[in-house]
Amino acid sequence: DVKVTQSSRYLVKRTGEKVFLECVQDMDHENMFWYRQDPGLGLRLIYFSYDVKMKEKGDIPEGYSVSREKKERFSLILESASTNQTSMYLCASGAAGPEYNEQFFGPGTRLTVL
Amino acid sequence: AQSVTQLDSQVPVFEEAPVELRCNYSSSVSVYLFWYVQYPNQGLQLLLKYLSGSTLVKGINGFEAEFNKSQTSFHLRKPSVHISDTAEYFCAVIVPGAGSYQLTFGKGTKLSVIP
Numbered sequence: 001d002v003k004v005t006q007s008s009r010y011l012v013k014r015t016g017e018k019v020f021l022e023c024v025q026d027m028d029h030e031n032m033f034w035y036r037q038d039p040g041l042g043l044r045l046i047y048f049s050y051d052v053k054m055k056e057k058g059d060i061p062e063g064y065s066v067s068r069e070k071k072e073r074f075s076l077i078l079e080s081a082s083t084n085q086t087s088m089y090l091c092a093s094g095a096a097g098p099e100y101n102e103q104f105f106g107p108g109t110r111l112t113v114l
Numbered sequence: 115a116q117s118v119t120q121l122d123s124q125v126p127v128f129e130e131a132p133v134e135l136r137c138n139y140s141s142s143v144s145v146y147l148f149w150y151v152q153y154p155n156q157g158l159q160l161l162l163k164y165l166s167g168s169t170l171v172k173g174i175n176g177f178e179a180e181f182n183k184s185q186t187s188f189h190l191r192k193p194s195v196h197i198s199d200t201a202e203y204f205c206a207v208i209v210p211g212a213g214s215y216q217l218t219f220g221k222g223t224k225l226s227v228i229p
Contacts, residue, residue: 004157043217103217105157105159108157
């Protein structure tokens, strides 16, 4: 059974803290993604990675960075958390290929920044 | 660039009644289309997808969707809903091709099934 896990389901941090959100997949997928989900806005892509140490900006990368040192792990970093980064964060992974391959999602991390 | 519009943010429906969740897209090129479901406190799960071929696509849990190119729509339907269908549903598109990664999502439709 395919599996994408995220390190925390709920996280509470203070403004200015450095925050790490971790995502691990066990499907040997090349592609990994970080999305942010907000009520009434749907899912918006923050960053994605198509290989180890490779990354591409999505639609809303400001205030975030990412790290992919191993194929199975993709980290989202908030260098200095702010209250407007309070949100649900979803990680996904998918195989590479000539066309499209399905993205599999983790359960999400609900981050609250106080 | 492509975009997705889900016309209803919330849809209440009685148990065993039919339901249609509407999705329209905008794109200057051909796209692949998807419906995802998110149950409370869970991640997204793929319900169904249209890549090519028959315009009527059947998915899991009794859902189906019809691709209408002339109306640029991909509406999701179920003839008889259950309480367990209460969830948020997202329509998404992607432009197919080598190196194609980015899904564009609609803002979601919350389906509430009333007993």
